[in-house]
Amino acid sequence: MEHGNILVQISIYLLAAVIAVPIFKRLGLGSVLGYLVAGALIGPHIFGLVGEQEDVMHFAEFGVVMMLFLIGLELQLKKLWDMRGPILVVGSAQVLLTSAVLIAVALAMGLQMREAITVGMVLSLSSTAIVLQTLSEKGLMKTEGGTAAFSVLLYQDIAVIPMLALLPLLAPYEIRTGEGLSGWQQTLVVVVSLVGILLAGRYLLGRLLRRVAGSRLRELFIATALLIVVGIAALMNAIGISPALGAFIAGVALAECEYRHQLEADIEPFKGLLLGLFFITVGASIDFGLIASEPMLIFGLVAMLAVVKFAILFGLSKVAGMSPGENYLFSFSLAQAGEFGFVLLAFAGRHEIVSEDLKGILVAVVALSMATTPLLMLVHEKLVQPRFLRGESDREADEIPDTDTPVIIVGYGRFGQITGRLLNLCGFETTLLERNAEQLDLVRRYGIRAFYGDASRPELLKAAGADKAKLLVLTLNNQAESLAIVDQVRTHFPHLKILARARNRMHQYALMEAGVTHVFRETVDSALAIGECALRLLGWRASRARRAALEFKAYDQRMLEQLFPYWKDESQHIEKTKAYREQLLQALQEDRREVDLHLDGHWESGQGSKPGL
Numbered sequence: 001m002e003h004g005n006i007l008v009q010i011s012i013y014l015l016a017a018v019i020a021v022p023i024f025k026r027l028g029l030g031s032v033l034g035y036l037v038a039g040a041l042i043g044p045h046i047f048g049l050v051g052e053q054e055d056v057m058h059f060a061e062f063g064v065v066m067m068l069f070l071i072g073l074e075l076q077l078k079k080l081w082d083m084r085g086p087i088l089v090v091g092s093a094q095v096l097l098t099s100a101v102l103i104a105v106a107l108a109m110g111l112q113m114r115e116a117i118t119v120g121m122v123l124s125l126s127s128t129a130i131v132l133q134t135l136s137e138k139g140l141m142k143t144e145g146g147t148a149a150f151s152v153l154l155y156q157d158i159a160v161i162p163m164l165a166l167l168p169l170l171a172p173y174e175i176r177t178g179e180g181l182s183g184w185q186q187t188l189v190v191v192v193s194l195v196g197i198l199l200a201g202r203y204l205l206g207r208l209l210r211r212v213a214g215s216r217l218r219e220l221f222i223a224t225a226l227l228i229v230v231g232i233a234a235l236m237n238a239i240g241i242s243p244a245l246g247a248f249i250a251g252v253a254l255a256e257c258e259y260r261h262q263l264e265a266d267i268e269p270f271k272g273l274l275l276g277l278f279f280i281t282v283g284a285s286i287d288f289g290l291i292a293s294e295p296m297l298i299f300g301l302v303a304m305l306a307v308v309k310f311a312i313l314f315g316l317s318k319v320a321g322m323s324p325g326e327n328y329l330f331s332f333s334l335a336q337a338g339e340f341g342f343v344l345l346a347f348a349g350r351h352e353i354v355s356e357d358l359k360g361i362l363v364a365v366v367a368l369s370m371a372t373t374p375l376l377m378l379v380h381e382k383l384v385q386p387r388f389l390r391g392e393s394d395r396e397a398d399e400i401p402d403t404d405t406p407v408i409i410v411g412y413g414r415f416g417q418i419t420g421r422l423l424n425l426c427g428f429e430t431t432l433l434e435r436n437a438e439q440l441d442l443v444r445r446y447g448i449r450a451f452y453g454d455a456s457r458p459e460l461l462k463a464a465g466a467d468k469a470k471l472l473v474l475t476l477n478n479q480a481e482s483l484a485i486v487d488q489v490r491t492h493f494p495h496l497k498i499l500a501r502a503r504n505r506m507h508q509y510a511l512m513e514a515g516v517t518h519v520f521r522e523t524v525d526s527a528l529a530i531g532e533c534a535l536r537l538l539g540w541r542a543s544r545a546r547r548a549a550l551e552f553k554a555y556d557q558r559m560l561e562q563l564f565p566y567w568k569d570e571s572q573h574i575e576k577t578k579a580y581r582e583q584l585l586q587a588l589q590e591d592r593r594e595v596d597l598h599l600d601g602h603w604e605s606g607q608g609s610k611p612g613l
Contacts, residue, residue, distance in 0.1 A: 012049050016042045017276055030137055032130050033374035035276050039283025040371075050284060060281045061243070063274030064129050064339055065233050066267055068157065068244040071132075072251020073260050075154075090148065090316055091155025094334075097312050098124040105304070114170040115358060118348050121163045122362060123305055123369075127338035128153045129275060130373045135333060138377070139479060139506050144322060145329030152313075152334060160340050161245055164347060165190055171351040189239050194249050197232060201253025209259045221259075222266045229267065244340075265574050282339070286367045290360055301365045306372065310335040325385065332380040337369040385480060386456070403465040405429040408496075409473045410455040410485060412443055415501055415522060416475035430473075431464045456484040458492045466493045474500040477522070479507045486514045505560065509567040528553055555583070 016038035024034030042049040099120035106116035131149060132141070140146040205228060212224045232250050233243030254260060291298050310331045317327035345362055348354050354362070407423055409416050412434045420430050432450035434440045440452050453460040466472065472489055476482045482500060489496050499518040502508035508519045528549045535545035559580040566572040 009050055012042055013277060013280055017280065021276075029378060030134055030374045031276075032133050032137075032279055033371070035279030036283035036371045036374075039280035040286055040288075041283075042280075043284030043286070045284075045286065045288040060274055060278035061339075062230070062233065063271055063276070063278040065244045065247045066229055066271035067129060067132070067275060069229050069247040069251040070264055070267060070271060071154075072248040072253075073255050073264055075252055075255055087151045087155045090320055091152045091159075093316055094152050094313060095124050095156060095159050097316075098309055101308055101312065102305075105308075111358070115354050117170060118167070118344070118353050119362065121166075122341045122344045122348075122366070123337050125156045125160070125338040125340050125344075126153060126309075126334040127336055127370050127373060128157055129278060129339055130336070130370055131333050133275065134374060134377050138381070139510055140329065142504075142506075143326060143329065145317075145326035145333070148317070148320070148322060148326075148330045149333045156338070157245060157248060157340070160343070161190055161194070163344060167344065167347055167353060168351055170348075170353050172353075193235065193239055194246065197235075197246055197249045198253045201250045202256075205250070205254060206257045206259075209257065209263075213259060213262075221262065225263050225266045226270070265578070268574065278339070282367055282370055285363070286371070287360065287364055290364055291368070294361065298361060298364050298368065301361075302368045302372065305337060305365065305369055306335045306376070328380055328384045332376045332384070333373075335376055336373045337366040339370070341366040386484065403431055404468050405431045405465060406470045407431070407473060408433065408455075408461070408464050408466060408469050408471070409475065411435075411475040411501075412448070412450050413439060413475065415477075416473070417443070419473055419475065431469070433460070433464055456481070456488050458488050461488065461493060466496060469496060472496045472498050474498055477501065477503045477507075479503065479510055482507075483510060483514055486511065486516055490515055506567070508560065509564060512564055513567075524553070524556070555580070 017035060020038035020041075021031045021034035024037070025031055041047055044051055099117075101120075102123050103116045103120035106119040107113070111119065131153060135141045135146045135149065141150065209221070209224065212221050215221075228250065229247055232246045236243040236246035254263065257263075313331040313334055314327060317330050322330060342363065345354070345359055345366070349356070349359050405428075407428055407430045409420050409430050410433045412420065412432045413436075416432070420432060423430055432443075432448070433453055433455050434443070434450050435452070435454050437452060440450055443450055451464070453464075455461060455464075466489070472493075474482050474485060476485070486498060486500070489498060497518065498516050499520070500511050500516045502511055502519050502521045504521065508521055511519050531552075532545045532549040535548060536542055540548075559577070563573055563576055563580070566576060
């Protein structure tokens with residue numbers, strides 16, 4: 001390809017992403033679907049603005065490689081060991097059960113045993129790239145369902161190793177005997193390579209990074225970080241297995257390294273760009289000509305795969321005791337094929353385990369299945385999740401007598417009780433709504449007048465006096481539930497001022513994006529009180545400790561507000577957070593040298609000026 005043509009191709013990829021992704025984000029469909037649709041439109045099978053994707057796909061797969069490396073950096077060996085239960089039990093059960101069912105279906109359709117086993121392994125895997133990106137965008141990574149999905153994806157990524165070792169054993173005899181290495185020899189090479197990466201990462205790469213960091217040249221550190229990832233990818237590719245797996249192992253090995261956070265910050269921008277390119281190439285690789293020639297077969301296989309995987313995942317979530325609602329998130333998020341399916345199919349094709357026709361059909365099924373993930377997550381978000389937010393209990397909502405109380409409190413747990421008691425003691429009546437039946441019965445035993453009902457229902461809010469009240473205090477710690485209530489209040493009762501509890505920064509950002517201006521993170525004040533007490537016990541004067549706590553609080557709030565535009569861009573968020581932390585450190589160091597105590601009055605007077613502190 002000529003140099004000028006390369007620049008044109010790059011411009012087309014970037015332009016497609018710049019146009020499609022913001023549109024899909026604004027429509028609430030997520031960036032991943034935007035990338036996939038953009039790729040499909042510019043690909044060779046629709047407008048033909050770019051050619052075949054095989055070469056580009058090899059380059060774009062570095063996005064997946066870097067993502068797995070960063071995941072590994074987050075998983076210290078102790079943390080990985082702590083997750084061994086869900087990883088080994090649920091992960092292995094999902095892969096084995098899904099493979100068994102799909103092998104049976106493939107045999108029933110007339111495929112040979114080796115082809116059926118390949119189909120089972122390829123389609124049992126889910127898309128780490130798309131699922132993690134989608135869960136992160138929706139703020140669901142830390143939920144019970146999101147954590148379980150991550151554990152299964154982690155197991156699947158590791159399971160690719162034995163799958164790649166097994167595939168050569170399925171090759172026809174003449175192919176298998178003509179190879180340089182036998183099946184067990186290939187397996188030995190894989191195991192030795194991965195152990196070597198683990199040891200090198202633990203004992204050599206850390207020393208290398210320390211020496212490079214000593215040069216104080218940031219660009220050299222970035223180059224070294226990329227060299228580690230690309231070098232490991234090249235080694236894995238040379239021995240015939242997925243580069244992403246080697247990168248993941250290297251990340252785990254470096255998880256204890258003191259330069260872990262710097263590696264994350266330096267690699268994150270490259271990962272984001274290449275991962276977007278990967279999604280575009282997946283969309284462009286969908287062969288619409290083949291789909292048009294076999295539409296019933298291919299769409300039927302995609303639908304069958306989603307149903308089979310959803311049913312198995314849902315059953316496993318029940319066995320694992322996952323809470324209602326979270327089990328649907330877990331099942332919907334993993335009910336697709338994954339990018340490692342392309343790797344396995346290319347490997348199987350080289351060993352003549354599957355025919356070219358079958359390989360083409362499976363590639364189309366994998367690509368289409370990956371493209372359905374954002375749509376499945378949208379179905380979950382719009383149709384399934386609201387049912388659980390409204391509750392499926394047989395208990396009817398309480399009848400609420402006519403009331404003109406100025407404040408409605410939603411959620412009367414430990415957080416809501418403190419707020420409600422303060423307001424009551426100050427002479428303000430409140431209407432209390434609680435959806436947890438056990439909590440409701442408990443507070444009623446103490447003589448507290450509260451009502452059962454789901455505050456995401458406009459009719460219940462109206463019965464509670466929302467059309468007359470002045471304030472709605474939202475104390476739920478569940479992000480999805482609180483956002484659903486905010487949406488209903490802003491739609492039907494826009495005059496109500498909302499004061500909302502946030503479980504963490506991401507929850508607060510989501511509430512701010514929904515238009516809530518009075519947001520309170522639940523642990524800020526109590527944590528600062530402990531820190532202030534600790535400073536006094538370490539010998540600081542009470543006024544000095546108080547001033548330090550207030551200054552920290554004010555800086556933290558300003559930082560949160562100024563970082564709000566970047567909360568969905570992890571690399572920007574990390575970079576700017578580091579800068580603000582440096583500013584805070586300098587401010588506190590200057591305060592330690594400050595002897596003029598008249599500043600105490602300034603901090604005390606400004607304490608209540610920021611409602612979101």
